[in-house]
Amino acid sequence: MVVLAKPAALEQISLVRSPSVEDNFGAGLPVVDLAADGAAGEVVRACERFGFFKVVSHGVGEGVVGRLEAEAVRFFASPQAAKDAHGPASPFGYGSKRIGRNGDMGWLEYLLLAIDGASLSRSSPAPSSSLRDAANEYVGAMRGMARTVLEMVAEGLGVAPRGALADMVVGDGAASDQILRLNHYPPCPPLLQNLMPNCSPTGFGEHTDPQLISILHSNSTSGLQVALHHDADAGDHQWVTVPPDPASFLVIVGDSLQVMTNGRMRSVRHRVVANKLKSRVSMIYFGGPPLEQRIAPLRQLLVAGVGDGEEEEQSRYEEFTWGEYKKAAYLSRLGDNRLAPFHRQPPPVANPLA
Ligand SMILES: C=C1C[C@]23C[C@@]1(O)CC[C@H]2[C@@]12CC[C@H](O)[C@@](C)(C(=O)O1)[C@H]2[C@@H]3C(=O)O
Ligand SMILES: O=C(O)CCC(=O)C(=O)O
């Protein structure tokens, strides 16, 4: 009998359980209608409780999404040599299976594009002018949604001015750090799992996004899962499948927003499980601040509700700039808890017997 050895690279991929029906969110999925009264409060509640939410009534035209998705599909369907001409990703450009530079692997290919202001950066060229045009139009729409959501976060938390967070990412003239990512997860049928190098249920391993917010769109192929905490302090969590909905977007809280809200909002761990039969295509906008931006809790959140003579809330994190955090993030493995080294030790509890 011939026994097929698993390819070495597969050892690096943490195998994940396939989604089952019970793992589905169903009616419990946090959904925010951005056009509804009280949306700011809903945004804050969803970010605090789940670290992500689905956006409906977002005002982004189907054409804007459809044009970029069609360009992404066309690019990923082109000959391997044509795609490789735009890689390897370092970090920008075309990448296949390798995620980052520290040994993470996934069953996907992707195009990572830097954004400069309101459009793609000239220094990370898009594979074609039609993809560039579609991406620029899409980035414009994502910047608009990032502004709306971050303004709602500030409003819902009682932080003034309303643009305190939004301006860091999409402010006029802000040299912010934005990225556009196009992902393609080919199907991974169980039969292929031992035969094809890297074909595994892991499309994109579990991680949190380092920026303030990420805005994710996918086609109708499932695969995204988020970690839900039953008891945050006990650290136990359950992976739950987020049903795909190409008419909506998902907003995901990033590590930087967790710190700026002193841990009230949580950057949610998420991952993608490759589909057995269908290709998944996703497009994600990552909104980060300028490199020199100090990442620390918003002052108004620390002093809110503090009465005369009372002490203000202490930051739970050591201070850092986005540039420092980003540098550390790119040296880390995908699944690492990148905020852990920045957590402040709680002050020692006084021993009443001493
Ligand atoms: C393994 C890695 C890939 C990543 C950089 C990192 O070292 C750790 C964070 C990863 C991540 C996750 C969110 C985004 O997809 C991403 C572009 C980012 O900013 O941080 C990726 C990075 C990447 O793919 O290069
Ligand atoms: O492709 C997806 O659905 C999610 C990918 C993701 O989390 C990422 O690129 O950071």
Ligand SMILES: [Fe+2]
């Ligand atoms: Fe992510």
